[in-house]
Amino acid sequence: MKFSELLWQDTEHIFEACWENPFVQGIGKGELPKASLVHYVKQDFEYLNAMIKAKAIGVTKCTSREDMIMFKDTIDFVLNSETHPHHNLCEQAGVAYEELQGYALAPASQHYVLHMLHHAEKGTLGDVIAVTLACPWVYLNVGERLMKEVEPDGSHPFNDWIRFYGDREEREMYKYIDRLDELAETAAEEEKQRWRTLFMEGCQLEYMFFEDAYHAKDWPFARTLTGGEKSNAK
Numbered sequence: 001m002k003f004s005e006l007l008w009q010d011t012e013h014i015f016e017a018c019w020e021n022p023f024v025q026g027i028g029k030g031e032l033p034k035a036s037l038v039h040y041v042k043q044d045f046e047y048l049n050a051m052i053k054a055k056a057i058g059v060t061k062c063t064s065r066e067d068m069i070m071f072k073d074t075i076d077f078v079l080n081s082e083t084h085p086h087h088n089l090c091e092q093a094g095v096a097y098e099e100l101q102g103y104a105l106a107p108a109s110q111h112y113v114l115h116m117l118h119h120a121e122k123g124t125l126g127d128v129i130a131v132t133l134a135c136p137w138v139y140l141n142v143g144e145r146l147m148k149e150v151e152p153d154g155s156h157p158f159n160d161w162i163r164f165y166g167d168r169e170e171r172e173m174y175k176y177i178d179r180l181d182e183l184a185e186t187a188a189e190e191e192k193q194r195w196r197t198l199f200m201e202g203c204q205l206e207y208m209f210f211e212d213a214y215h216a217k218d219w220p221f222a223r224t225l226t227g228g229e230k231s232n233a234k
């Protein structure tokens with residue numbers, strides 16, 4: 001069995017839970033509360049900044065130009081293209097994108113970001129791939145299922161979001177999967193177990209990201225500092 005098949009076996013139930021999550025189902029139905037959309041974009045803008053940094057750390061773990069290009073292409077993609085689905089959500093929420101940038105992260109997304117950056121910094125090339133792999137894999141899975149089930153057209157409120165993730169060939173993601181499969185062929189058992197854990201945790205964090213966005217779940221108390229300033233404010 002390929003290593004990536006084992007990853008899928010470990011986490012298929014989490015992919016299923018992501019699909020059934022009310023945020024994803026709400027995208028399909030074209031109905032999501034404004035508060036959920038706003039929370040999602042606020043979190044995701046910062047999450048994507050962290051993803052860019054994690055991939056940049058990935059470059060420092062490479063010994064070949066080919067691997068460097070793989071990370072560089074994702075950085076390009078996140079910087080230049082992944083603003084499209086955000087614009088779609090902002091339009092539906094009736095809020096300017098710029099207004100949702102620069103906020104402090106809520107607990108689960110903060111955990112996701114710190115988890116990703118920590119393991120990218122201290123880990124191997126395989127660790128960087130494993131800790132960032134749930135991100136494209138979950139979105140491709142959800143996007144493809146939405147495409148099939150909803151068959152959205154221009155009149156669907158989240159047509160752009162669904163098509164962005166479900167309607168494009170994810171050659172880039174398969175590069176990471178193939179590379180991790182290749183690394184796994186010669187990796188120590190202990191290292192492979194670590195990659196499985198990192199990927200499984202990434203899938204759980206993807207689920208929590210949808211769940212907390214839907215409920216706009218934030219810190220239990222206002223992030224007010226003595227002196228009255230809010231660190232949550234821009």
Ligand SMILES: Cc1ncc(C[n+]2csc(CCO)c2C)c(N)n1
Binds near residue numbers: 044074082134206
């Ligand atoms: C929480 C969260 N997870 C995944 C994505 C989707 N995504 C982010 S970067 C990227 C390319 C990296 O391989 C993809 C597919 C998102 N927007 N937000």
